[in-house]
Amino acid sequence: xxxxxxxxxxxxxxxxxxxGALLLSLASGLTLGLVGFDRIxxxxxxALTNLxxxxxxxxxxxxLLLMTLRIITRLAFVVPDHSPPLSAFERIxxxxxxxxxxxALIIMPIVGWAATASGGFPVEFFKWQLPGLIGxxxxxxxxxxxxxxxxxxxxxxxxxxxxxxxxxxxxIKRDNVxxxxxxxx
Numbered sequence: 001x002x003x004x005x006x007x008x009x010x011x012x013x014x015x016x017x018x019x020g021a022l023l024l025s026l027a028s029g030l031t032l033g034l035v036g037f038d039r040i041x042x043x044x045x046x047a048l049t050n051l052x053x054x055x056x057x058x059x060x061x062x063x064l065l066l067m068t069l070r071i072i073t074r075l076a077f078v079v080p081d082h083s084p085p086l087s088a089f090e091r092i093x094x095x096x097x098x099x100x101x102x103x104a105l106i107i108m109p110i111v112g113w114a115a116t117a118s119g120g121f122p123v124e125f126f127k128w129q130l131p132g133l134i135g136x137x138x139x140x141x142x143x144x145x146x147x148x149x150x151x152x153x154x155x156x157x158x159x160x161x162x163x164x165x166x167x168x169x170x171x172i173k174r175d176n177v178x179x180x181x182x183x184x185x
Contacts, residue, residue, distance in 0.1 A: 006080055006180045011073040015181050018066045018105065025059035026156060028052055033149050054124045057116065061125040064109040071102065080180050094165060101158045108151045115144030 006012070032040065032052065041049045086094060116123050117132030119141035124130065134140075169177035 005083070005176060006182065008073060008077045009183075011070065011077065012181050012183055014066055014070045014073060016183060018063060018070065021059050021063050021066065022105070022155070022159070025056060025063060026152060026159075028056040028059065029148075029152055030156075032056060033152070057112070057124045058126050060109040060112045061123075061130065063105055064113075067102065067105045071106075083176055090165075093161075097158055097161050097165065101155070101162060104151055104155050104158060108148065108155060111144055111148045111151060115141050115148050118144060 007015075035043075037049070040052065044052075082091075113123055113130075114134055117134050118137045120136045120138075122129045123132055166178060169175050
C-alpha cells in the first residue's frame with residue numbers, strides 16, 4: 001500500500017481510541033441519564049455508582065485530550081485522497097459528518113466539565129481531581145446537563161451516519177475508504 005493511501009498511523013490509532021472511549025462514554029452516560037442517580041444507587045450501591053460517574057468523567061476528559069491530538073495530526077499531515085474520488089454528495093456528506101463529529105466531540109466534554117463543576121461536583125480524571133474552571137451555579141448546571149444530554153443524542157446520530165457511510169464504502173462500493181483508517185494495513 002502506498003503511504004498516501006491511508007492516514008498516518010498515529011492518526012489511525014487516535015481514531016480507534018476515540019471510538020472505543022466514545023462507545024464506553026455513551027453507554028455510561030446514557031445509562032446515567034436514562035436510569036438516573038437514585039435508581040442506579042438502589043440497583044448497584046454507592047461504590048459502583050461512584051465508579052460509573054468517575055469512569056464517565058474520565059472518559060470525557062480522555063476524549064477531549066484524544067480529540068485535541070487528532071486535530072493536531074489532521075492539520076499537520078496529509079489527508080489521503082479518495083480513490084476512486086467521492087461523488088459530490090458523498091464528499092459533502094462525509095465532510096459534514098466528520099466536521100460535526102469533531103466539533104461535537106470537543107464541545108461535549110467541555111460542556112460536561114462545566115456542568116459538573118457548576119453543580120458543585122468534582123471533575124475527575126482517573127484518581128485526579130481537576131479544576132472546576134467555573135463556580136457553583138445550580139441553574140447553569142441544570143441547563144448545561146440538558147445540553148450535555150442533547151449532545152449525546154446528536155453524537156449518537158452522527159456516529160450512526162459515520163458507521164453507515166463506512167459500511168456502505170466497505171460492503172457496497174468496495175473502495176479503499178476502510179483501508180484509509182485501518183490499523184492493519
